[in-house]
Amino acid sequence: NDAFRITVLPGDGIGHEVMAPCIAVLEAAARRIGGFSLRFDEHQAGALAYRDTGVALPKSALDAARRADAILLGAMGWPEVRYPDGTEIGPQLDLRFELGLYAGVRPVRTLPNMPAVLADPRARQLDFVVIRESTEGLFASRGKGVVEEDREARDTMVITRKVCEPLFDFAFALARSRKARGAPGAVTCVDKANVFASLAFFRKIFDERAALNTDIRAEHAYVDATALYMVRRPWEFDVLVTENMFGDILSDLGAGLMGGMGFAPSADIGDENAVFQPCHGSAPDIFGQGKANPTAMILSGAMMLEWLGERHGREEAVRAGGIVREAVDAAYGAGLKPYEIGGGDGTGAVTDAVM
């Protein structure tokens, strides 16, 4: 009865295929550690839901998500299912906006035994985090962009103090907890303050919050230079925090450095709610073939357990998240090779190895 209530939104395509293994692994971890349990409550949402019902994120699903302790999301989107205005369906964006999930946490942590992406051996064990602001920035314009007379189109980037202050505090707190585990203890504000007033404002608020978090080193970098550093010396990063659109780009680049989207977990965290989902999409090209890599989904589940445990002061849940991560590391350490990196391990094989 004091189970954590998890709203599950498998979404479209391989979202379903990776969700089942994730739930199995999380339940096994909860049983192994004991002292807490999970109750899963599944809802349909996504592009196919839109196609079939005209609503991508039904109110019932949103309400359930809002009341839940946490939300697990698979993947959403499907070719040919788009809003009439030409943009696609993105209930995961709706969730971020509706639930105020400003801190998009996208760890870049390399698993053991992965084929090298960068030539430099220091890139074999990356461990940094991109925090993507996830409720405003350029994405504030989603659904609001205008096209005039087939001649000119506009979208507006919005940066607010209300969102930036907790965002940066979140980044400093994360750097602090990472520092306690041996990380350098640095936060880099990634912007383009040399050109845009909104991003100069972003940096200004960052500097204000940095002054309140002096145990953590505060640094600045331009987004263009950061993209270059990510291939030249990513091992120097600790916590990066950036605008929504920039974070979308840099976190995918980070997933590339990890070996692919199937290895990249994420969390979108607000003051009251949080969504945990892999960075990959619904992958129509491999849907239904048993080839989907559930690693990112499982690691997102581990992030969920740790977040739940920390938030509710339940050390068991934190420990359960830890053993899931260790199980994934051990599986890769023992030679697991999903299709995504040219191996032959499908969804089932990856799940079995982690279990």
Place this chain on the structure above:
Amino acid sequence: NDAFRITVLPGDGIGHEVMAPCIAVLEAAARRIGGFSLRFDEHQAGALAYRDTGVALPKSALDAARRADAILLGAMGWPEVRYPDGTEIGPQLDLRFELGLYAGVRPVRTLPNMPAVLADPRARQLDFVVIRESTEGLFASRGKGVVEEDREARDTMVITRKVCEPLFDFAFALARSRKARGAPGAVTCVDKANVFASLAFFRKIFDERAALNTDIRAEHAYVDATALYMVRRPWEFDVLVTENMFGDILSDLGAGLMGGMGFAPSADIGDENAVFQPCHGSAPDIFGQGKANPTAMILSGAMMLEWLGERHGREEAVRAGGIVREAVDAAYGAGLKPYEIGGGDGTGAVTDAVM
């Protein structure tokens, strides 16, 4: 008397140190091939000009640039020299806007013998081009962003048909001339049409122009996925064309794949004018030490010769550009190692090797 008239803006910091070698190499190439000559006309502009005179790009320099056959730019910007609104000085942005240089051409071509950046051997000889639209997009907001009551700030991205049509035609023409030299003949429109009306509009115009250029393969990719592909399989790219801010990020990432900014040339091309400049900045940290790598500036000069030759039907100039590029390749093939990649070859050594 029918010399090509080149306006030279060395700018700040190492801008001066790389410009002198570039001019020497271009003059040597013109002498070697014969049949054309270059007349250089230098003007001060940049952050230090702003500090000393209150004007970053003096009208006399802009007028000279407008009348010239082409413009060579070194690098601009200097720490602590900023506009009062907090954004920095960017006369190179003024030039793009004032002269309508919509096509920012940023080749990603790996030189021989460079230390590997990506582990995959196919990345040793990259040869693709990022075309960054350079007069609008998010940068349309430069100097126009607003901050309200220290509470909220906004910048607006603008996409116009007027700019996009010639931009995409430029991209298809470039892919066509590359195809004649063995490239795949493909243009990829890089956008975020799934979220933003302005970028859905961008894609729509791309598709219209693609329908008029059916000898070239037209493809779409999202900007976040493209960042990932750039580290996972960049050898598959031919010509990419994208919005200004996206192009800023992706082209720096491309420079990273080449080994660093000191190897990355660029051209900003409009209907009447063009600026050729290295992608690197003014590098205050190494200024005055003879360590600056003039390679990107020299390769930008080679792009200038080729553009001048093609535009004016002067085959000699195209050939001269070609021999500059070959000389750079030969120098690296013979083992040149600038400081930037951990070698000991300074500005003079690089210049001598290319000469």
